Amino acid sequence: MPELPEVETVCRGLAPHLEGRVLVRVDQRRPNLRMPFPPGFVERLTGRRVESVRRRAKYILVHLDDGAVLIAHLGMSGRMIITPERPDSPGKHDHVVFETDAGTIVTFNDARRFGFMDLASADALGDHPMLRTLGPEPLGNAFSGPVLAERLAGRMTPIKAALLDQTVVAGLGNIYVSEALFQSRLSPTRIASTVSGAKADRLAAAIREVLGRAIEAGGSSLRDYRQASGELGYFQHQFAVYDRAGEPCPGCSCDVAATGGVRRIVQSGRSTFYCAARQR
Numbered sequence: 041m042p043e044l045p046e047v048e049t050v051c052r053g054l055a056p057h058l059e060g061r062v063l064v065r066v067d068q069r070r071p072n073l074r075m076p077f078p079p080g081f082v083e084r085l086t087g088r089r090v091e092s093v094r095r096r097a098k099y100i101l102v103h104l105d106d107g108a109v110l111i112a113h114l115g116m117s118g119r120m121i122i123t124p125e126r127p128d129s130p131g132k133h134d135h136v137v138f139e140t141d142a143g144t145i146v147t148f149n150d151a152r153r154f155g156f157m158d159l160a161s162a163d164a165l166g167d168h169p170m171l172r173t174l175g176p177e178p179l180g181n182a183f184s185g186p187v188l189a190e191r192l193a194g195r196m197t198p199i200k201a202a203l204l205d206q207t208v209v210a211g212l213g214n215i216y217v218s219e220a221l222f223q224s225r226l227s228p229t230r231i232a233s234t235v236s237g238a239k240a241d242r243l244a245a246a247i248r249e250v251l252g253r254a255i256e257a258g259g260s261s262l263r264d265y266r267q268a269s270g271e272l273g274y275f276q277h278q279f280a281v282y283d284r285a286g287e288p289c290p291g292c293s294c295d296v297a298a299t300g301g302v303r304r305i306v307q308s309g310r311s312t313f314y315c316a317a318r319q320r
C-alpha cells in the first residue's frame with residue numbers, strides 16, 4: 041500500500057508532466073473505483089489546464105484552471121504510469137487515461153480498485169468528506185511537538201493506534217509509525233496521553249525525519265523511473281525495524297540471542313515492530 045512518501049513521490053513525478061498542461065483527452069474506462077466517479081467526470085476535466093499538483097495526507101490534488109480540484113487516492117494498489125504515447129491496447133486495470141497537449145499519457149492503473157477519484161471546488165476543498173477531519177500535515181509548518189502533544193492529550197489508546205488515527209496526524213501509515221516510534225525511543229504500547237513535552241518534540245521530529253528520508257529515497261527512484269517504465273508509486277526503501285522481527289536492533293548493541301532482537305507485536309490487528317530495550 042502506498043504510504044505518504046510514495047504519494048509525495050508520485051506527485052513530484054506527475055508535476056513536471058501535468059503542470060501548465062491542458063488535458064486534451066480523458067478516458068474513464070469504468071463507472072467506479074472504490075466509489076463511483078463523480079457525474080460529468082470526463083467533461084469537467086477535458087480542456088482544463090492543470091495549475092499545480094499537490095499532496096494532502098495520502099491524497100493527490102490536481103488543481104485546475106477553473107477552480108476545480110481532482111482528488112485522487114491510490115488505495116491499496118493504485119499507480120500512475122507516464123508514457124510518451126498511448127499504448128496500443130489499454131491494460132485490464134488501466135481505469136483512467138489522461139492525455140495532455142504535449143502528447144503525454146498518464147494512466148491510472150489499480151488492480152484492486154481501492155483507490156478513488158473525485159472532483160471538488162478548491163474553495164471548499166477543506167470541507168470534502170475525505171479531507172475534512174484530517175489532522176495536521178506531518179511535513180507542514182504547522183506540525184510540531186506542542187501541536188502533537190495537544191492532539192494526543194487525553195487519549196488513552198496506545199500511541200501506535202493514536203498515530204494511525206488520521207485526525208491526530210494526517211497521512212501516517214503502519215510502516216512509518218513503527219519507524220518514527222523507534223527513532224524517538226518511545227514504546228508503541230505507551231498510552232498516547234503520556235507523550236507530551238520533550239517526548240512529543242522527539243516524536244514530531246522523528247516523524248518528519250523518517251518521512252523525509254523516505255521521500256529522498258523516492259526522489260532517487262524517480263530519477264530511475266524516468267529511464268524505465270514511467271511507473272510512479274512504489275520504491276524500495278530500507279526500514280530500521282519494520283518487517284525485521286528477530287533481527288539485531290539497529291539502535292542498540294544488544295545481544296540478539298539474549299533479547300530476541302526486533303520484536304513484532306500485533307496492535308489493533310496490525311503488526312508493530314520495535315525494540316523493547318530502546319523504546320520506553
Ligand SMILES: [Zn+2]
Binds near residue numbers: 290294315318
Ligand atoms: Zn534496541
